[in-house]
Amino acid sequence: MTIMNHELRQGRTAFVIWTAAVAFLLVICIFIYPEMQEDMDVMSRLFASMGSFTAAFGMDRLNFGTLMGFYAVECGNILGLGGAFFASFAGVSALAKEEKDRTAEFLLTHPVSRARVVTEKLAAVLIQITVMNFIILGLSLLSVRLIGEDIPRKEILLLHGAYYLLQLEFACICFGISAFLRRGGAGIGMGLAAVMYFLNLIANMTKHVGFLKYITPFGYCDGADILADGKLDAGLAAIGVLTACACVLAAYWRYTGKDIR
Amino acid sequence: MEAVRTEALTKYYGRTRGIEHIDLTVRQGDFFGFIGPNGAGKSTTIRTLLGLIRPSGGRARIFGLDIAKERERILERVGYLPSEVSFYPNMRVRDVLKLSAGLRRRRCGETVGRLCERLRLDMAAKTDELSFGGRKKTAIVCALQHEPDLLILDEPTSGLDPLMQRAFFEILRERNEKGATIFLSSHILSEIQHNCDHAAIIREGRIIAAGSVEELSRSGARRVSIRGSAGCGALAGVKDLRVSPEGLDFLYSGDMKTLLSVLAEGNISDISITEPDLEEVFLHYYEKEGDEK
Incomplete structure (x- = not known):
């Protein structure tokens, strides 16, 4: 566990900053809900008349006047984008930073197998994401209670569960990429998250490119679908899980056979 | 017994030559010098022995263990000092030493204390703020703290002042007298001549001469x-x-x-x-x- 503990210590600052930033925005969003609720009729009509833009964010299928409708759009975007950026950053840095910062020579001349390095580094990334999501969920539930609303337990847990799965998938994909890089790949990780987010918006805007939902992890995090169905799309989620597993296996394969220069 | 034995060890980086058909034998307890200028293949040989890079051909054994199959068992008995030292950010010297010991599942507190005192290394110092020499001393303690049977040192004295170089070689000689094998790669020939029993000269990826330092000095010239x-x-x-x-x-x-x-x-x-x-x-x-x- 030495490598895992070391990774957690090294990633502490980034973890605290990202968790604080996402949680802060989410809490702010929840606290402005009661104020916005008063003007919600006007806003709902406004949002409904924005054509493709409305569809892109699923606002054509959500009632923005309810807590969950509001939560799925506003908080969902914060949690989705913020969480995906952090997960991608943590995943893509995990292995590549050792070669970029020339610390791989220090680490790999100790009696530790490369497979152990991969396992413990992956564990550290997954722990960070899990703890981040627990903190955010806890603060979110507390904030909903503080504004005097009932907690729609199932819907909130489903939404947070979907975004947690999305973050794990991004982390695993970027972790796999990380094993192939010799330099830092923060740009690649963040760029990938941004591209996937926009692919989902495009898929929402027109049915002609609906297949994009099978490519982007944001496909199974669509708040409108989750709230309407009361469950995640098992097919899309399974594709996500399989993709994540394949990327982790690729990381083991690549890193255990890689020349460290 | 042989501490290091390579047979036709070869490494190519794509089409670029790293080392070619290196045959090297270092006996246990030897103080062995590995001489060559920059780019000759010294570091490639060392990195191959340590399992950081995979050979393109040939084989190598350390203490009779195959470097390709028993890397971790080999590294348990090896201390390595790289030519260029890099540490993780925001760590103090004591954290780095503790991390290194932890990766070896060892407690080395007593030895670390003695080594830091002899090398005048401040354990509370932040590694980011250390001079090149300070980082080198930290790496020396990392390499020595678990009292390895084989020390592989790549250009070890760069960055060390003459007093520290003397203290460092004193420590190496003590370790060598206790039975440790020293594999010293350097382009500073006086270092090899004053400290090593045997040496090999590498040129353009190939060993061009090997033997006792005395024999090498007694060439026909x-x-x-x-x-x-x-x-x-x-x-x-x-x-x-x-x-x-x-x-x-x-x-x-x-x-x-x-x-x-x-x-x-x-x-x-x-x-x-x-x-x-x-x-x-x-x-x-x-x-x-x-x-x-």
């Missing part, structure tokens, strides 16, 4: 210094010729009778013919045409 004048400049086997108003100075590896007959015809007031030091031998090998040893 001689340093010839003449006060006066003689027509030696055109002789075959003359290298490193330096001409001054007072006389001539050169390294000679040709036929001795021919040299003496040319000198006899010259106008010479004084002459000395001596064994060259290792540095001159090294130059001699490096200036040779072809790959003959």
